[in-house]
Every structure is written in C-alpha cells, then in structure tokens.
Amino acid sequence: MRQQNQDNRLTPIERRASGALAAVFGLRMLGLFLIMPVIAIYGQQYPDYTPLLIGLAIGAYGLTQALLQIPLGMLSDRIGRKPVIVGGLILFALGSLVAAWADTLVGVVIGRALQGTGAIAAAILALAADITRDSQRPKVMATIGMFIGLSFALALVLGPLLGAQIGLSGLFYFTAVSAVFGIVVLLAAVPSVSQKSARGDLIPLSSELGQLFKNPQLARLNFGVLVLHCVLTAFFVVVPLQLMRGGLAADEHAWLYLPTLLFSFALMIPMLIRAERQRQQPHYFRVAIALVAIAVGVIAFVPAHWAYLAIAVVLFFTGFNFLEATLPSSLTRFAPAGRKGSASGIYSTFQFLGAFIGGAAGGSIYQHFGLLGVGIFCVVLLLCWFVVSFGMQPPPQQQSVSYTLPKLSAAQSDGLAEQLSRVTGVEEVRIVAAEHTVYLKVHKTDYNDADVEAQLAPYRT
Numbered sequence: 001m002r003q004q005n006q007d008n009r010l011t012p013i014e015r016r017a018s019g020a021l022a023a024v025f026g027l028r029m030l031g032l033f034l035i036m037p038v039i040a041i042y043g044q045q046y047p048d049y050t051p052l053l054i055g056l057a058i059g060a061y062g063l064t065q066a067l068l069q070i071p072l073g074m075l076s077d078r079i080g081r082k083p084v085i086v087g088g089l090i091l092f093a094l095g096s097l098v099a100a101w102a103d104t105l106v107g108v109v110i111g112r113a114l115q116g117t118g119a120i121a122a123a124i125l126a127l128a129a130d131i132t133r134d135s136q137r138p139k140v141m142a143t144i145g146m147f148i149g150l151s152f153a154l155a156l157v158l159g160p161l162l163g164a165q166i167g168l169s170g171l172f173y174f175t176a177v178s179a180v181f182g183i184v185v186l187l188a189a190v191p192s193v194s195q196k197s198a199r200g201d202l203i204p205l206s207s208e209l210g211q212l213f214k215n216p217q218l219a220r221l222n223f224g225v226l227v228l229h230c231v232l233t234a235f236f237v238v239v240p241l242q243l244m245r246g247g248l249a250a251d252e253h254a255w256l257y258l259p260t261l262l263f264s265f266a267l268m269i270p271m272l273i274r275a276e277r278q279r280q281q282p283h284y285f286r287v288a289i290a291l292v293a294i295a296v297g298v299i300a301f302v303p304a305h306w307a308y309l310a311i312a313v314v315l316f317f318t319g320f321n322f323l324e325a326t327l328p329s330s331l332t333r334f335a336p337a338g339r340k341g342s343a344s345g346i347y348s349t350f351q352f353l354g355a356f357i358g359g360a361a362g363g364s365i366y367q368h369f370g371l372l373g374v375g376i377f378c379v380v381l382l383l384c385w386f387v388v389s390f391g392m393q394p395p396p397q398q399q400s401v402s403y404t405l406p407k408l409s410a411a412q413s414d415g416l417a418e419q420l421s422r423v424t425g426v427e428e429v430r431i432v433a434a435e436h437t438v439y440l441k442v443h444k445t446d447y448n449d450a451d452v453e454a455q456l457a458p459y460r461t
Contacts, residue, residue, distance in 0.1 A: 055363020300375020
C-alpha cells in the first residue's frame, strides 16, 4: 500500500543514522580543527618555525584530501560506503600519531598530510543521502553541517584549554583516539540499505565526471566551498595572533570563542529555516558571504581589540556555519541520481583544495605582506564568490513516496530495486528491510503510480 509522505518527521532509522554519521563526521573534523586555534602560537616552539610552515601545518591535510576525494568517492560506489569510511578513519589515526611524534614543524606537516589520506567526506555525504528520503535530506545534511559547526566550537574551546595542558603532541594523540571512536559509532549505529540508482551503472565514466564538472549549479557550489575553506584556513593563520595583540593570553582564547560561537549558532539557525521554507537559498547564501567578508575586514583592517574581534568571530561563524550546512544539502539535490558519490567527491576535492590553498597562501602572504595582505586576499576571494552566486538557483524539488512490503531477502531486495529503477519517472530507489518499506524519489510530472504497483505486485503475493 502506498504511503504519501505527508509528515516532515524523520523515521527512527533516519534519526539514528543521521545522528551517527553526523557524529562520525564531527569527530573527524574535530581532529582536523583542534590545532587551528593554537598552532600559530605553539608552533613557534619548533626549531624550524616560519609562518609558511604554520600555514602548511594547518592546511596540509587539504592537499591529500583533494587528491583522493574523487577516487575514494568512486570506490565507495563500487565496494560500499562503510569500508571506505573505516579505512579512511584508520589512516587519519595513523597521521595523527605521526604528527604527535614529530619534533619539527616539517614532521607535523607530514603527519597532517597523512591525516588527509583518509578522504572520507564524499563517502559520508553519499551514505547520508542513500539512507534518507529526499524530503528529509536537507534536515540530515543540515544536521551534519551543524555537527561540523559544533566540532568547530569544541575545537576552538578545547584547543586552547588542552593545548595549555598537554601541548600539540597531546592534541594529536586525542585526535587519534577520536578516529577510533568514530569507527565504533559507524559500525554500531548506521544501518545498511539496499540502494540502486535509476541509471544503473554506479561507476562513473570519464565523460560523466566531465559532465559533473561542467554542471553550472554544481560548479558554483564547488567554487563556493573552495573559497569558504580557503578563507577559513587563512583566517586561522592570523586570528590567534590577533587575539593576543587584542589583549587575550593564549589560554584565555577559549572563553572568547565559546560565547561568540553559541551566539553565532543562534543567528544561523533562523537563517537556515527561512532559506529552506521560502526556497530563497541563493539570497541567504549572499547574506552569509557578506557576513564572512565583514568579519574578515574587521579582523584585518581594524586595530586589534578583544571586543571588535569577538564581534568578528560571531559574524564569521554565523556565515560560515550557514554555508557549511546548506552547501552539501544543495549538492545532493542538484547531483544526478546515482552520481552522489562522484558529485560529492568533486565537491569535497574543491573543499579540501581550498583548505590547502588557504593555509599555504595565508602563511606565505602573512610572512611577506603581513596581516593586511591576508585580509585583502580573503576579501577578494569572497567578493568573487558573491558575484558568482548571482547565477545560483534554488535546489530542485522532487516528490518522495513510499510503499510497504513484506519481508524480503537480500537477493529479492536487490532484484526489486533494479526493476523499480527502470520505471519511467523514478529517479532513485531505496529499500530499508528493517522498515519493510521501499522509498522512491520521483519526478512529479513523469511518475506513474500504476507502473510501480505493477512491479511490486509479485513481491506481495
């Protein structure tokens, strides 16, 4: 019997899976972010210290992430999302240990680069999209985005507090433990589903990757996330030093970050709700970009004082967290069915390439041109993104429907998913055996309910 998805609530499995995936993503990002608020300060203790090496230590993980996002995203289409995620978390833990054992900044850079080989962002986003209905996907992606924001908040608070007690090496040991805990959460809490794309072949050809790169809406999202993370890593090359110039000792930074970040969440959430309800995502994107640009301007061009810097942090993270939450949601809805892993891989490549460019360029520019140079670099990038955003469109709307089924074997589930994927108007098929339910993403105009019922009939006898 058909069940129209009239309510807007997540199912129990969707809640459990989205929470677990958000926790895994958040734990991993916590490990990457934890050194950001302290490396510019404590990194001066290494014998080979330079601002450029500080920037590379912040962003080195981005280069290896960028190189491996597409291959591992495609691999997750072939062998499954979970094996790729587990393997990536193991590599992340090993890189953390290398950085912890290093006695030079070059060694820290190498460890951070090894952390980046665990390039699992694409696989996590794709698994989240596989497990959730399209109507609920914005909520799930927003949850992941908010957990990333929460990991920022925890990193900015815990980094200065723990760094003063256990040093940079202790922070890296902490990230290794968090990666192992992420594996436990993934295996214990995320269910498995039978999922097939409507277009059959899950392994993208080179021509298909080219089409994803050329998609104008996806290209705007990819450029945007590159700029966002470029500005982020450049931001942390200079902000800890500015806070010290503004009158805050290193161990006091946490007490500025905590209230300002909480306030930024309070401002960001209403923006997120209004953008989705009113389908005005492009407008709110531009508002968020403007907030980040204003924050950078205050930090770079206004004399350092803790009060001004606190306002800048609020503005920065209000804009950043909104963009970090909505960009992946828009990506999954613009991506062609069955290409979420590859589209997410391209997106994450740009994301982490931005992190590397921002760290390397921010450190180099700061070394040669000072704070003013870093500010100009970031503002120019944000202005370019602001202009590009005028070509954005609201994400497309599809209809989600579901049907109840008797208990099916794994072979029956795979066979039914394959048959339903060929029905005209069916964009995506997802069978959740634990719920005895098949979920479909369909085109509102092309979908024919009778055709689907004809495919389901043999399985109900």
